[in-house]
Amino acid sequence: MGERTASAAELHRRAVAAYVAAGGEESVQRVITAVQGLSRRLDQWYAHQLADLETTPGEWAVVAALAKDGGSLTPSQLAELTNVAPSSMTHRLDKLAERGFVDRTPDEENRTRILVRLTADGWEFFSLAIRGSDVVESDVLQDLDDDERGELARLLEIVIARLDDIEA
Template sequence: MSATDESLHLTATDLRMATFRLARRLRSVRAVDAMSDAQLAVLATLRMHGQRTITSLAERERVTAPSMTNMINGLEEQGYVIRTPDAEDRRRVQVDITESGTEIVAQTIRRRDELLADMLGELDFTEDELATLRAASALMRKVVDR
């Protein structure tokens, strides 16, 4: 049996509001306070998927190539990324994360996970409620990954 349109819309509204508030709370925690969410997202992409061109990073983050170039310039100045000539096309460059950049992403993830674990711990959830949250997380990933 399929969900009604009204049920889908109510669920979408509740889910949007809850995830927005949670994401905002988690985004407030990062390893480097001066780093923007966009810069951190680029580092996380490079850490997860490996080196990329500026164009592919811009497309992934939905910004213009010049905006991404400026962002990469800043990350490079801070030692979080390096540029290397593309092996197949010398006109292009590949951007890769440095060890320093990888550590920033790892520290930020750790801090955010700790914050969320603390938030969950303060609410004294039962094991069944935590299992429900994990199941909801899996369903949310299914929506996002489609």
């Protein structure tokens, strides 16, 4: 007879138990292990979504950075924001320009610099991807009401702020 595959909840309990046995505080390990598991599962789903959209995670990082900025960024700024070498950024921008998602124009104030911005097609692509993600993300959170979602977001924002404080 074959062994049954452990559920996500069982894997979570085992991981927490291992970390606690090694000296970790149970309440801390429950939270951190849950956040890591959620992140890993969402990353897997996002990877499938990007493959369906015929986009690499690196290209998506550029589109998302430009959308979040809302304006124009230099290739160097994009490379820094997405943690890649400038040569890799050039390749990503070439691919995105071929698809009509970005355009590059000389900076009016400094003609030696190039500015990159999303085109109308780039914004439409960003919107399409976000709407697709929102369906899955809403399903993941469906058992929480609006107040609980707000509280979860508030608590996670506190944790993120603490990480920012530690890094500073």
